[in-house]
Amino acid sequence: MSHSHGAVPAPPSRRSVVKGAAWAVPAVVVAGAAPTVAASAGPLSFTGGACKLPGNSTDTLKGYVFELTAVNTIGPLPGTGITVISNVQINGVPVTTFVVSIRGASPTCSGTCATTTCGATAAHAFCTPDNSVQQIMVYTGDEPTGNSQNAEMSLTYQRYDCLAGGVCAPVGGPTPISSGLRSTPSAPGPNQGSCKLQNIFPLPA
Secondary structure (H helix, E strand, C coil): CCCCCCCCCCCCCHHHHHHHHHHHHHHHHHHHHHHHHHHCCCCEEEEEEEEECCCCCCCCCCCEEEEEEEEECCCCCCCCEEEEEEEEEECCEECCCEEEEEECCCCCCCHHHHHCCCCCCHHHEEEECCCEEEEEEEEECCCCCCCCCEECEEEEEEEEEEEHHHEEEEEEEEEEEECCCEECCECCCCCCCCCCCCCCCCCCC
16 A cells, blocks of 8 residues: 655755754854953963062062063053052062063053052052053062972052043952962073063163
């Protein structure tokens, strides 16, 4: 007996299903990964560069220098940004003497914002113009830090929008960051250290 009515269509082949999945999955993966990449580096982040300062560098700066990158993207706040550094520690030990310095060919601010520190000591604050990237160094004093060949720096930073007349408007809240444990070879000096970090010298006053 023949059953010619209501023919059931054949199911899609496995190859067709796999081909369709191959186009669908990457779109989901890429969309999910993009925010993670964008959030991986904040407005202030450690680059991984670090050195131990020569023992007779200066009377006060005989500790470490760590390199960071400051970024102020165009458009969102801050316009001209002031960053204040606090709570610096080396290997978990609070640092009592530290200096923050803009280095290399990094752009600097002009006008009132160039001298505005948003209530901090001048040596603990710096200004980043809108739409710019800066090389920042944090130098520490001679602290009891244990193994001098490896060190970890942690700090907290607060950003401000520098408004007309040097008025400071906070942008976000205090943000803690850490370098992770880094090899800290000696900086070039009297003993010709092996650290290759650029723009360490001259040391800030």
